[in-house]
Amino acid sequence: MAQQFTWDHTVDFVDDLKQAEQAFADQGLTASYGGKHVGHGTENSLAYFGDNYLEFLTLYSRKEALAETPQRGQIFHDAGELLPEFEGFYRPALHVHGIEAAAERLRSKGVELGEIVPGNRTTANGEEIRWQLLWLLGDDHGLRYPFVIDWDADEATQLERYENSGLLHRHPLGEVSTRRAIFEVPDPAGISAHWADLFDLERTHGTDDNGREYYDLAVGGGRDWRFVKGDYNGITELQYTVPAGKSFDVTIGKARYRSVTD
Template structure:
């Protein structure tokens, strides 16, 4: 049986968490300090959009981050390598139930994998949250692969955790939901077809309002990843649905966040 992959969250590398939080606050969105990845050299701020969230990630210790290996702590090591020069979207995460089965599927598709490793984060109030991570090694035509996370909980339980933690319903402009990620890549047809096969995602093809051909992958929750032709070779934009009359358009480094019509 195919493993189900759904879009969990997206990481942006930033140099200053407070500045990122302020940029969101100025347009009615809330991102709040999450905590330190103790022993891994990074810390984050988080913004929740229903069961999909955004993670701003920065360094608190470059030496700790660089001490991580790519097979066990890819995100930490690469934060140490890329910051402060690169400030922009890093890569998205896909959620699965049963990370061992996910690893078996990906390995059968010929992808080189790191180890399945435990993750942890200490929150501002001292609570430790734990999960499991799987790093896909290498890239696809220069595009970073997503990484895989297993929260050891189903969607309803995870959403209830967010509710109980007070992480939802915090945006000043009202309820905001993640709709789409835009990937600009040199060969959207080939890359989107490979990712559709790799992660067992439905793929559709269309033309956007600017006349660009796009390739959409359905990543759960009515959301999609849209691949269009471009030179950036990564995510350039996250799009959201917002209450009527409450639009926003924010740029942090090379990353753009904006509201679109539902």
């Protein structure tokens, strides 16, 4: 049976967490401080959209971040190298059950991997949450690969954790759900086919209302990653569904967040 990969969250590098939180608040969205990755040089704020969430990430210590190796702490090392000059989407995370099997699959496809790295934190109510991370090293024609996370919990348990965090269903705008990520890449057909093969994702092809050709990968929960032709070579936009009559459109650095009707 093929390993199932589903879209877990997306990391957005920002220079100032408070400014990012305020930009969301101005549009009726809630992002709240998550905490420091002690010893790794970064800290975050989180915005939850059902079982898919957004992580604003910034530096508190460039020295600590740069001391990390790509094999064990790629995200921290990259934050140290890229911030503050680069402010935009970094890369998404794919969730799996059984990260060792996922690693075997990816190795069999010829991808260079870092180590499987354990992590944990204790919530405000005293619950210890554990996870494991796997970094895909290198890139796909300049496009950063997703990273892989295993929360060591089934979907119901994980959603309950999000509920207990107090951040679900707290957007003043109402119920907001993640719908799509837009990847602008030089070769949408080739890259989407490679990622579909790597992660065993269903791939479809179409044309949007503006006549632009796209390739979609189904990443679970009715969400997709849409690949379109462009020079940026990364995620440019996250799209969301919102209650009838509501809308938002906010840009932070190179990252755009907006509501859509489809």
